[in-house]
Amino acid sequence: MANHSQFNFQDAASPIMEELIKFHDHALMVALAICSLVLYMLTLTLTGKLTSSTVDAQEIEVIWTILPAAVLIMLALPSLQILYMMDEVNEPILTLKAIGHQWYWTYEYTDLKDLTFDSYMTPTTDLPLGHYRLLEVDHRVVVPTEAPVRVIVTADDVLHSWAVPSLGVKTDAVPGRLNQTSFTASRPGVFYGQCSEICGANHSYMPIVVESVPLACFENWSSMMTP
Structure with missing residues (x-):
């Protein structure tokens, strides 16, 4: 970051x-x-x-x-x-759909059954010690390390942009249109981004957090997240 x-x-x-x-x-x-x-x-x-x-x-x-x-x-x-x-999107291991709203993100893991959640910014009053103000969220996007991930990006209301600088990703979220991008996280870690298209009063308060973990940890996380 x-x-x-x-x-x-x-x-x-x-x-x-x-x-x-x-x-x-x-x-x-x-x-x-x-x-x-x-x-x-x-x-x-x-x-x-x-x-x-x-x-x-x-x-x-x-x-x-x-x-x-x-x-x-x-x-x-x-x-x-x-x-x-x-x-290029060559044989992705995982497909993730990111939907922009005013002012939060919804994520759908289309390859996994019933794995969908909303991601809101963590308010400063609820922020744990040592975490980053205006960058932390209540639910992170978790992806496996060294695995090609396809991201389908769209919006529900106005223009947004899904951007994570460390991963070299920035894709516009347009209502009624599906844009796609891909990335491969080359190392474990937590990578921060933000909406990069002015989308209203709380544009500054819809961060993006991508956590890259080993495949075994991702499988454990996905099994806990699915009902």
Whole structure:
């Protein structure tokens, strides 16, 4: 989860998030190289060291045509690769349906019989010592570690967005429409997110908590949750 005065991303907890962080670093280095080149040329011009003028320079025209194209390709290829990775849903072990309401989430484990619950934010007055204000919920989403999970996202009233940064997941919840995403939690842990679409007065009070546990623990939890 995010910490006070944090400048970097949250620790990646899924392969998709790891790729997103790598792409961010790659794009940042490309942008830094472009800015350095532009500043260098401006410095030469302002200091009078670049005084030559020419009417026809085919070599320069070729360079400033090919170089931007190469930069765009360097950014487009890894971006498209990640985009297709995020859209792939290959043989999920578990399918979870997340329904956004004002202002809570309903979860349905469609592969398990009668496993449905609402998830509300835990009020500050009821918060146990050491838990996180505005981030804890009364019922967490529990998923098995290292297992592909498909999430079907929709809404009951207005636009919402189901987002968990550590897992690299952010999917809009649209009334009357089913959107899907997937993730694979690469390690056990508790990962926090929030509704990321302004949805009314209490938009800030509908957090998301995903808990990744070993498969045996998940089976025990699901057996206790089903009647």
